Amino acid sequence: MRWRRGSQFALAGMTILVVAACGGGEGGGGASPATLNIAFLPKAVNNPYFDVAASGGQEAATALSGTFKQVGPSEATGAAQIPFIQTLTQQNVSAIVVSADDPDAIAPALKQAMQKGIKVVGYDSSPAKDARNVFINQADTKAIGVSQVAMVCDEIPGCAGDIAVLSATSTATNQNAWIQAMKDELASNSKYSGLKLVKVAYGNDDPQVSTTETQALLTSYPNLKGIISPTTVGISAAAQVLEQTGKAGKVQLTGLGTPNLMRKYVKDGTCKEFALWNVKDLGYLAYYTAALLVQGKIKGNPSEKFTAGRLGEYTIDANGVVLLGPPFVFKADNIDQLNF
Amino acid sequence: MSVRVIDAPTDSALARRFGLERTLTLVARLREVGILLVLLAVVAIVTIQAPLFFSVSNFEQILLNVSLIAIVAVGQTTVVLTRNVDLSVGSMVGLVAFATGDLLKENTLGVPGAIAVGCLLGLGLGAFNGLLVAVAKVPAIVATLGTLYVYRGLDFLVAGGKQVSAIDLPRDYLGIATSSVLGIPTLIVAAALIALVAAYLLRNSGAGRELYAIGSNPAAAEVVGIPTHRLIFGAFVVCGLCAGIAGVLWGSRFGSVNALAASGLELQVIAAVVVGGVNIFGGSGTVIGAVLGAILLATIENALRILHLSEFWLLAIDGAIILLAVGTDAAIRGYFQRILTRTGRR
């Protein structure tokens, strides 16, 4: 009787293997060079920032007659991104454009994709250097860190007091790079000697966690004078908390955010200024670069120059990075100019 | 004259000695007092280390954080008393939170309308759980594990990757979380009211006491003529309603809602319920105990932050507290058992 159970198991197992073996082998060969089937894989899909970038990608797709799709996890973790990379590899897309939650965790899966001939372009937050062809950096890392500190200093009366950072996830490449740049600037520039960074909190790009982390910051550091939140989900959650607890104006807020989400807070003074870049352009450039790689028009080598449609000419630097442009500061007088 | 049947030897021996009413009360009060003592001890210790812990605004903050969990804990207690459990509360809260937020964003029904729909939705979700457990006889752990998945999945389907942000929500709705009644924040008042009403009903109404009976000894309860299926169904409906209320208030409290809202809430709630002295096998425990359990856990979390201790200890401490709480319960019961055996009562 037991052997019958065992044999059922064997039967099931063999059925699968036979079916698989008869199936299309490696899932078909590579796509023809002219086909542009490019997928965006952001850190997480519930994020308005990435939705804006996606619209830029869609715009480029239309301009180049390629297809665009966006897939991604609901939670911003590297582990969650891996199955999506594998699926895209199975589906044999021409290129994957990815913003990494964890640069190392997704590297093996990305390398497997690259081995199959799929191009990998990083955007917003870079995967490990050997797991991507090119990385589109939205703005110079150091410049972002420097400007964040400068803005919070501007906002705090006397430029002195405790400040905290509300980040996204603890492993995100871009966040860690910016935070390091901020720390370097605080240490080296005597103008900021009165500011003290007391805590880096992680909101995981989740509105709820960002809210509770902000509340915790306000509770544990009653002398807090400023919060820097270089993530769109974090800065809008922090703004909401400051208003709700009545601390708006007493604790200053700055960071990176989208104008639509922050418009109200800029106008009522909760957040006097914040920065970003043209997120739609980021998506557009990322798609364009990926397309050029797929079509073989560029190889991703340092010093290569290329023209990205309506954005003009770009050069790949020694590390395989392409810079979109300088950050843009939003204040009350210009926040109505852009709509995203 | 109604017959009450009790299972645990301790309770029956005590019951014969003191009478049922006083036994249940005794055990319950013992636990509630115990938690209060621990709470006071924690407050005292932390205040010595960091005086700013002991302030009205800080305590208010703690209670605000607890209010939503406490509401859900009330519903969960009702279910656990009947020897069941509801693992889907997190998903129910999340689904209602997003649905309510979405309705408010479109502003088709106005604020009261959206709130009413949210509560009804919670009721409905709870009713489905109740159907699975009471009618289809699926064990509660399994049924609610399944609905945890299903409701969360529905939440994602409805959300479609979008979120509802604070700027989308009407001012009056957001104002609920910041307004107060006689100086006490509305959320705290709401949670307290719900807890008190539930506590009263559970203790003083026939249905309430029958819930205890079902949890103590389901077979006996049936024999005696208690409509167990109907009551268990009702318990799940109540749990759903509580989750619905918490979901409706969620958007107001947190400002933005996405499909991940309230993920993992079920574990926090069950922890609060267990720490609060509610027996996971049913039959004993009180709503007040569960609420106190929630407050204790939230106070400890707050204390860790004030003391600038790494919040990474928080989860480990929570786990240790759960083990401690359940262990203490068992030890107390064992103690009473030994005493009563020694005095010759069986």
Add this chain to the structure above:
Amino acid sequence: MRVRVLGLIRRWETLLVVLLIGFVVLGSSLSPYFLSASNFSDLTSNLMEKAIMALPLALVIIAGEIDLSVESMLGLASALLGFTYALGWPLWLDIPLVLVVGAMGGLLNGVLVTRAGLPSLVVTLGTLALYRGLASVVLGPRSVSGWPEWFTNFGFAYVPGTLIPWPLLVFATLALAFLFVLHRTWIGRHIYAMGKNKQAARYSGIDVAKLKTYLFILSGVLSALAGVILTARFSSARADNGQGFVLDVVTSVLLGGVNIFGGEGTIVGVVLAIFVIGVLRNGLTLADVSPDTQSVAVGALLILSVAGPTLVRRISAAWPRRQLTSPVSNS
């Protein structure tokens, strides 16, 4: 009577096989990329950690208890592995160390449940939080990478010349071992007996406390092993590795026909159920259905899978029948 009862069991596993084939067909109709060896390979490698944890959990549930702390032990193992590796300790030392910690964690569960007499649902709920918390304390928010190539190859690559992921070999060996122990040895019979009726088992001379403790220890060790494999597969040790796994693992066991109240279930059923869920999810993923939406299907499957047999059990309870695995058969 025996034949009819065995027929019942056979019907449940047959149903799982039918489901499996059905989902394979569904998957291939939803996407042209489904039916390929590399896809099945990916699908399998994503499942292995959960599969390895499901095996001992099945035994624990059959014995009448439950262990929710498996995913946290996985996380703690991963965090400890990363921590010790970052300190410079060699892997041949770290891995056994981590497995020992897994055993200790399981021992704690076992002692609390058998000696202190606490309900396992609550105990393992507490250790679910405790072990995850300890993982956070050990490693904090950081992640550890830079593993040696043989380690990451073990986790992510295949047996040379084939598309079989290494962890599948580990799982297959374990599954066969469990199959043998549960269905062919006295240990297995004792486990079923404990699950069916704890008191009767004790009176028959079975040391319930000792056996249950060993089962919890086994669960701890294999969860730690799963943690090691996951770390290798992700090339990244993190305190939050494995978060959310417990639901899938418990679902696999229940879907596999194991009775939540204990005393019934088979390893074959559990293994089939693991793949049923894996294939379903994979097919839907390739069709670009998000994992969270897939949850609706998985949840519905779980509910139906239990409502079904519960009904069947109620019907068959009306007929007089023997205990399935009791060596002493009474008519």
